[in-house]
Ligand code: AHM
């Protein structure tokens with residue numbers, strides 16, 4: 354059977370031509386980021402982002418690629434990124450595109466997988482939006498292979514880069530029940546008996562541990578294996594944890610719901626949370642429906 358290229362898949366998929374154009378430009382961004390890993394310095398850029406976090410050369414380069422491509426795309430009127438200050442209006446319409454251009458950048462110099470996370474909306478401000486308003490989410494995964502997880506709200510599909518083009522490699526991915534866990538932020542156990550009890554449940558029930566320290570490869574694995582749970586709670590001074598609602602949690606939650614799974618902050622669905630600030634953080638429990646329900650149940654005990 355002939356292979357299906359991303360462009361062909363999108364054009365045959367009853368998706369608005371502007372959205373197709375944005376997704377194709379994002380695929381070019383992912384390809385260029387993947388290429389740059391082979392040549393660019395993995396070290397520090399000597400600068401900080403707006404949140405005071407130290408930037409790597411590759412953080413800056415990934416953001417520049419995202420920003421350049423989105424500024425030039427006639428269908429994009431608003432951009433935001435973890436490496437930029439606030440949201441930025443650009444010439445174009447009607448799409449608004451937000452990104453964590455290089456998630457897990459601390460894993461680059463040890464050669465673990467990293468990724469790019471993107472959410473696409475139709476709005477003139479991200480403030481007040483909900484993850485459920487996303488029209489699509491697109492995630493680039495840079496591992497031994499370069500892949501894309503894509504949803505335009507018609508299921509979740511994987512595309513693989515080969516000879517400069519992305520081809521469909523897995524269609525209609527589904528997440529069901531299964532014993533695999535990726536428990537983040539175990540530091541919380543010092544303060545939280547509920548999270549400790551949840552972890553003990555998974556350990557005693559002999560779940561398989563699959564945790565890399567990168568949200569993208571960890572959640573990509575759950576979607577590809579079709580089972581499991583990723584957690585990142587907050588505690589004490591950081592009740593909302595580390596991960597950002599707009600740039601990280603909402604796009605991953607759209608993928609997970611489209612794959613038949615769920616994503617919660619422990620009480621509310623991630624996709625129903627209204628964004629009050631660009632840098633808003635959220636705890637996240639994301640994976641199969643039954644595991645997310647289990648998280649909510651354990652976390653409601655205290
Ligand atoms: P980053 O956006 O600065 O790269 O941080 C996000 C990453 C996630 O990929 C991962 O789940 C999390 O940080 C792990 O953080 P920690 O090791 O601090 O618990």
Ligand code: MG
Pocket residue numbers: 435453455456457601
């Ligand atoms: Mg990140």
